[in-house]
Amino acid sequence: MRIDLLAGTAxxxxxxxxxxxxxxxxxxxxxGLTVFSExxxxxxxxxxxxxxxxxxxxxxxxxxxxLVARVMTVxxxxxxxxxxxLAVIACNTASTLVLPHLRRRFPIPFxxxxxxxxxxxxxxxxxxxxxxxxxxxxARDYTRGLVETYASGCRVNLVGSTRLAxxxxxxxxxxxxxxxxxxxxxxxxxxxxxERRTDAVVLACTHYPLLLPRLRALAxxxxxxxxxxxxxxRRVVQLLGRPVPGHEEGDDEAIAVFTxxxxxxxxxxSALWQRGLPAATVEDMPL
Ligand code: DGL
Numbered sequence: 001m002r003i004d005l006l007a008g009t010a011x012x013x014x015x016x017x018x019x020x021x022x023x024x025x026x027x028x029x030x031x032g033l034t035v036f037s038e039x040x041x042x043x044x045x046x047x048x049x050x051x052x053x054x055x056x057x058x059x060x061x062x063x064x065x066x067l068v069a070r071v072m073t074v075x076x077x078x079x080x081x082x083x084x085x086l087a088v089i090a091c092n093t094a095s096t097l098v099l100p101h102l103r104r105r106f107p108i109p110f111x112x113x114x115x116x117x118x119x120x121x122x123x124x125x126x127x128x129x130x131x132x133x134x135x136x137x138x139a140r141d142y143t144r145g146l147v148e149t150y151a152s153g154c155r156v157n158l159v160g161s162t163r164l165a166x167x168x169x170x171x172x173x174x175x176x177x178x179x180x181x182x183x184x185x186x187x188x189x190x191x192x193x194x195e196r197r198t199d200a201v202v203l204a205c206t207h208y209p210l211l212l213p214r215l216r217a218l219a220x221x222x223x224x225x226x227x228x229x230x231x232x233x234r235r236v237v238q239l240l241g242r243p244v245p246g247h248e249e250g251d252d253e254a255i256a257v258f259t260x261x262x263x264x265x266x267x268x269x270s271a272l273w274q275r276g277l278p279a280a281t282v283e284d285m286p287l
Contacts, residue, residue, distance in 0.1 A: 021240055022047040024084035026075065028059040030172050030268075031165060031207030032090030033275055035113060038233035039088060040254075040276050045243040048254040049082045050277055055260035056287040058165050059093040060134025060205070067136070071098045072105065074259060074285060079106055081283070086240055088232060089113060092204050093134045096142040111235050115143055115204035116228040121151035123224055126196040128155050130189040130223075133204035135160035143204075157198065161185045161205075168207035174267025182211065183218050190220050202226045254278065259285040 023046045025036045036050050053059075053074050059067055071094050079087070088111045089095045089102070095112035102110050115137065120129045129151060137143055138160035147156045164185045167177040191198045201223050203209050209227040216225065254277050258264060261282035272280055 019244055020045045020047055021085035022049065022082060024049045024051060024078060024082055024087040025090050026051045026087060027091040027206055028053050029057040029169050031168060031205060031210065034206050034209040034227065035088060035090035035229045035232050037275060038229040039236050042233040042237050043240065043243060044249065049084065050256045051078050053259045054263060055285055059091060060136040060165060062136065064097055067094065068098055068101055070287065072101060075102060077283065077285065084108060086111065086236065088236065090206050092206065093136040096137055096140040109239050111232055113206055113228060113232055115146055116202050116226045117146040118150040120200045120202045120226050121154050124154055124200045126199045128191055128193065128196055128198040129200045130157040130159055130198050131202045131204050132159045132161060132189050132208060134165060135162060137204055157191055159188045165205055165207040168210040169263060172210065172268055172271045173263045173265045179218055182214055186215060186218055197221065198223060200224045200226060256280040258282050
């Protein structure tokens with residue numbers, strides 16, 4: 001803890017600098033913004049670095065060994081530059097594969113984002129649950145393990161969408177996606193079996209909640225959409241604690257870092273600004 005000697009001789013907690021941690025929130029692109037918003041609400045005092053590995057987007061198509069190597073390289077650079085106290089891997093496609101490697105290599109806590117299959121199994125009444133994810137996440141042993149451990153009593157429909165994350169990026173960059181394109185990605189999520197039909201859809205890619213109002217509107221029937229972002233923010237608070245009383249306010253030291261910046265349109269800059277990221281930089285790292 002630093003004490004400001006110029007502030008006076010009396011001990012005055014309000015005059016002490018905020019012990020705000022630096023939190024790194026990482027994704028392949030803009031999906032991690034859905035997690036960032038929740039973590040920002042929980043720790044508005046923190047210094048945030050939001051990092052998007054857009055040079056390698058989408059992660060969902062990368063072979064597993066390539067993805068592990070890529071995330072390790074990018075995290076090495078980001079952790080070296082920003083020295084965070086904690087990192088959130090706001091990406092299911094990466095978390096379901098890379099967390100053990102990251103934890104072995106770096107001495108800081110990592111909070112991952114993995115498909116919310118357990119809560120879905122708890123809330124479904126019909127027993128028909130869909131996990132909507134990237135093709136990478138759907139193929140992971142980790143995901144299959146979650147299904148076996150927590151949802152053996154349900155029929156779990158794993159849907160790997162090749163396009164939805166890109167559609168979410170396009171919307172934020174100011175290129176609207178037509179309803180038909182979203183409907184096509186949604187269609188396999190909705191299953192009817194006799195009297196029963198899907199009643200819970202796990203949003204197992206952080207990009208998808210960016211489209212949630214449209215997904216709700218286009219769904220053939222109402223379902224519970226499960227977004228794990230609030231649970232991730234709670235985990236961050238468990239690990240770092242709450243803001244110190246008197247230091248709850250943010251100091252606007254939030255920055256977005258892109259590894260290519262190829263989609264940094266004025267529309268995206270404005271979306272970032274509205275979400276609490278007033279500054280964006282490029283740390284050029286071609287795949
Ligand atoms: N946002 C990422 C996830 O949660 C993945 C998108 C991608 O890069 O394919 O899985």
